[in-house]
Amino acid sequence: MRYLRRPTRGTGAVAATLACLLLASCSAGSTATGGSAGKNSLNIGLTAEPANFDFTKTEGAAIPQALLYNVYETLVKLDQSGKIRPQLATSWSLSKDRRTYTFHLVKNATFSDGARFTAEDAKFSIERVKTDWTLVQKTQMDVVDTVRAVSPTELKVTLKRPSNDWLYRMTTRVGAMFSRTGVSKLATEPVGTGPYVVKNWNRGDSITLARRHGYWARTPHFASVTLKYFKDPTAMNNALLTGTINVIGQMQSPESLYRFQNNSKYKVIEGTTNGEVVLSLNNGSGPMKNPKARQAVRYAIDHKALMDTCWAGRGKLIGSMVPPTDPWYQNLTDQYPYDRDRAKKLVKESGEAGRTLRLRIPTLPYATACGTVVKSQLEQAGFKVKLDQLEFPAAWLTTVFKNADYDMSIIGHVEPRDMQTVFGNKKSYIRYDNPEFRALLAKADQGTREQQITDMRAAARLVSKDAAADWLFLLPNLMVADKDITGLPVNSVSESLDLTGLGRS
Amino acid sequence: MIVRLVQRIGILLASLVVSSVLVFAFMAVLPGDPARVALGTSASDSAVAQLREQFGLDRSLVAQYFSWIHGLVTFDPGNSYISHAPIGPQLADRLQVTLWLVGTGMVIACLLALPMGTLMAVRHRKPSGLLLSALSQVGVAIPAFLAGILLITVFAVGLGWLPANGWTPPVQDPVLFLKQLVMPALSLGIVQAAVLTRYVRSAVLDVLREDYLRTARAKGLRPTRALLRHGLRNAAVPVVTVLALQLATLLVGSVVIERVFVIPGLGSLLLDSVANRDLIVVQDVVMIIAMAVLLVNFLVDMVYLLIDPRLRGGTS
Numbered sequence: 167m168r169y170l171r172r173p174t175r176g177t178g179a180v181a182a183t184l185a186c187l188l189l190a191s192c193s194a195g196s197t198a199t200g201g202s203a204g205k206n207s208l209n210i211g212l213t214a215e216p217a218n219f220d221f222t223k224t225e226g227a228a229i230p231q232a233l234l235y236n237v238y239e240t241l242v243k244l245d246q247s248g249k250i251r252p253q254l255a256t257s258w259s260l261s262k263d264r265r266t267y268t269f270h271l272v273k274n275a276t277f278s279d280g281a282r283f284t285a286e287d288a289k290f291s292i293e294r295v296k297t298d299w300t301l302v303q304k305t306q307m308d309v310v311d312t313v314r315a316v317s318p319t320e321l322k323v324t325l326k327r328p329s330n331d332w333l334y335r336m337t338t339r340v341g342a343m344f345s346r347t348g349v350s351k352l353a354t355e356p357v358g359t360g361p362y363v364v365k366n367w368n369r370g371d372s373i374t375l376a377r378r379h380g381y382w383a384r385t386p387h388f389a390s391v392t393l394k395y396f397k398d399p400t401a402m403n404n405a406l407l408t409g410t411i412n413v414i415g416q417m418q419s420p421e422s423l424y425r426f427q428n429n430s431k432y433k434v435i436e437g438t439t440n441g442e443v444v445l446s447l448n449n450g451s452g453p454m455k456n457p458k459a460r461q462a463v464r465y466a467i468d469h470k471a472l473m474d475t476c477w478a479g480r481g482k483l484i485g486s487m488v489p490p491t492d493p494w495y496q497n498l499t500d501q502y503p504y505d506r507d508r509a510k511k512l513v514k515e516s517g518e519a520g521r522t523l524r525l526r527i528p529t530l531p532y533a534t535a536c537g538t539v540v541k542s543q544l545e546q547a548g549f550k551v552k553l554d555q556l557e558f559p560a561a562w563l564t565t566v567f568k569n570a571d572y573d574m575s576i577i578g579h580v581e582p583r584d585m586q587t588v589f590g591n592k593k594s595y596i597r598y599d600n601p602e603f604r605a606l607l608a609k610a611d612q613g614t615r616e617q618q619i620t621d622m623r624a625a626a627r628l629v630s631k632d633a634a635a636d637w638l639f640l641l642p643n644l645m646v647a648d649k650d651i652t653g654l655p656v657n658s659v660s661e662s663l664d665l666t667g668l669g670r671s
Numbered sequence: 672m673i674v675r676l677v678q679r680i681g682i683l684l685a686s687l688v689v690s691s692v693l694v695f696a697f698m699a700v701l702p703g704d705p706a707r708v709a710l711g712t713s714a715s716d717s718a719v720a721q722l723r724e725q726f727g728l729d730r731s732l733v734a735q736y737f738s739w740i741h742g743l744v745t746f747d748p749g750n751s752y753i754s755h756a757p758i759g760p761q762l763a764d765r766l767q768v769t770l771w772l773v774g775t776g777m778v779i780a781c782l783l784a785l786p787m788g789t790l791m792a793v794r795h796r797k798p799s800g801l802l803l804s805a806l807s808q809v810g811v812a813i814p815a816f817l818a819g820i821l822l823i824t825v826f827a828v829g830l831g832w833l834p835a836n837g838w839t840p841p842v843q844d845p846v847l848f849l850k851q852l853v854m855p856a857l858s859l860g861i862v863q864a865a866v867l868t869r870y871v872r873s874a875v876l877d878v879l880r881e882d883y884l885r886t887a888r889a890k891g892l893r894p895t896r897a898l899l900r901h902g903l904r905n906a907a908v909p910v911v912t913v914l915a916l917q918l919a920t921l922l923v924g925s926v927v928i929e930r931v932f933v934i935p936g937l938g939s940l941l942l943d944s945v946a947n948r949d950l951i952v953v954q955d956v957v958m959i960i961a962m963a964v965l966l967v968n969f970l971v972d973m974v975y976l977l978i979d980p981r982l983r984g985g986t987s
Contacts, residue, residue: 394933398930401933404823407827408827408828
């Protein structure tokens with residue numbers, strides 16, 4: 167019995183400790199959210215979570231996706247068809263020399279910190295891009311010469327030269343309006359004029375936006391919207407099937423759409439995006455420096471078969487860097503039609519048949535799905551291909567994007583109108599260097615609208631003819647939602663997931 | 672007893688120092704510059720250099736190591752490279768979530784394994800014992816994530832009884848909390864139970880063959896009573912060792928289970944931080960896991976002393 171008594175006392179102590187731990191951990195994950203949304207709230211499933219809330223210093227599409235138009239507003243915004251519409255500017259005009267924009271601003275807008283929005287804030291925000299931003303997008307404001315707040319509701323922006331692109335860029339993150347008193351903690355406490363404020367961020371799980379009292383325009387339907395982030399596409403599908411979320415904002419497994427298509431509880435939305443899935447070729451060094459080898463690659467890829475295999479046939483074959491929602495879109499798939507014999511001939515002529523191509527892809531669903539198909543099709547044309555998967559973002563960004571230590575890669579370029587940033591800069595990872603192409607882009611920016619369309623088309627044709635890359639397909643905008651959710655965007659044309667028009671029927 | 676305790680504490684401290692050096696060294700050789708990743712690919716070299724200075728990444732590795740240890744010891748691990756948010760509260764929050772998972776998983780494993788293992792040993796020649804033995808073999812063969820996916824497919828998507836994933840704090844909604852805890856805890860618990868059952872069976876079988884048990888029965892005790900009174904305490908020493916090892920497996924297993932069930936625990940934090948090269952968070956999480964494992968091993972040593980009085984005397 168002596169032995170039995172001791173453990174009894176020990177057991178008591180252990181039990182007491184466990185009880186204390188239990189009480190202490192009752193708030194475990196106290197910032198977590200869970201469960202299905204109520205009538206007045208909405209849960210949306212997304213894939214890429216913002217690293218922080220500061221898109222002036224942090225790259226990536228995730229921050230503007232969550233915050234732009236919802237928390238931050240711009241003077242002008244893009245509508246579903248890609249047209250520029252008023253937001254904080256009620257109207258605007260362009261001077262005869264096409265250099266000075268005059269914006270008339272709304273009178274009653276306020277920031278979430280209580281400050282009133284005036285032309286001084288707009289001036290502050292535009293000028294701040296040049297001085298404080300660190301992203302490559304900041305160069306989009308280089309064309310601005312002077313910014314003048316004529317009155318609290320009138321702003322004049324004079325450009326160094328006419329620029330068609332500048333007003334368009336004002337609809338993106340660089341056009342976001344910041345409060346002069348609210349930029350000290352951008353990474354954690356965003357302050358904007360939008361209809362929502364960030365109520366809670368449970369890192370690694372979800373961001374909850376709450377409807378703001380005293381918003382200057384029409385208040386949105388949902389009092390709170392939770393953006394829930396899923397790394398695994400199947401987990402996101404299951405969350406919708408079991409009612410944890412109401413909307414799949416970005417379907418990452420198109421092959422599983424059948425689970426929702428024949429179910430009356432859900433609706434499937436399919437539109438287009440700005441996301442060109444590019445087979446990037448290193449034009450600067452290695453075997454892909456050889457134009458004939460690049461042309462061989464373009465002829466060797468059977469795009470239709472590839473899209474059917476790796477993205478369940480969803481998406482669009484465009485053959486260039488221009489999506490259908492841009493005014494200068496043209497289908498260029500016939501420039502390099504699939505022709506394996508021609509590809510084989512070009513491989514021989516290029517003299518690169520014996521060299522091994524390093525296909526270094528990021529660990530992203532579409533890239534891993536397409537990587538093996540691309541490898542197999544290129545090998546059938548006579549190339550030798552070594553496929554490497556690089557962890558995304560860190561390893562891929564450093565190896566491929568920063569150091570251009572690759573021959574080929576696969577990546578979705580999702581930024582709007584990104585032909586200039588990817589191919590117009592000879593230092594970009596593709597290392598495409600064609601002065602004629604850059605001249606066309608410059609001319610397009612300064613000309614009339616008609617000239618812009620003509621020149622942009624010529625530029626897109628040129629970069630395609632040079633086989634600077636191969637455009638595998640355009641990612642579709644695939645969304646699945648509860649049947650009664652209304653106002654979901656069919657096309658994803660802006661940087662924002664615009665929540666302001668969502669409702670419930 | 673005291674000497675042994677001091678000895679054990681010394682080993683614990685030395686192990687902590689060695690593991691902290693290893694964790695730090697592994698992070699240092701990982702490819703990808705944390706400042707470059709934080710700022711993005713388009714950031715200028717001067718901006719990256721400025722951030723490196725801000726994070727202290729421009730200092731020598733030795734200086735960075737000591738600064739990190741200082742942060743850990745003073746419970747102020749600083750701010751994340753990526754989210755700019757303080758790491759301390761985030762770690763505490765995530766650790767509690769994982770403790771719930773691992774704790775519940777362990778309880779389930781023990782509740783299943785101890786009676787089943789004993790039963791299997793007592794009836795090891797009977798059909799029921801063989802059946803249980805076969806069942807536990809199947810359990811050993813199934814990885815926890817597969818068990819999780821199977822549970823989701825059947826009970827969430829198929830029958831609609833439980834939510835497929837997510838996490839709710841118990842104070843916010845206790846019922847939903849329990850519903851969301853059931854499947855991830857079972858996934859961890861069942862698989863661990865299968866492994867543990869086999870050890871319990873073997874330990875009890877060994878005890879059943881011992882002379883003292885035969886003596887106890889010869890003195891008139893019924894077999895069950897003899898086993899409960901004299902056998903289980905002796906069988907406990909190897910079982911406790913395995914339990915400690917399994918706790919480490921559970922902690923690691925929870926990394927995968929948290930991903931499958933979309934639970935914001937320590938494991939998800941670790942995976943996200945590795946992908947984002949938020950090295951300071953990775954270091955902290957790995958160190959916490961290492962500390963937990965070392966601490967459990969230390970506690971197991973202490974439990975040996977409680978269970979087995981023969982170990983208390985001397986320094987052997």
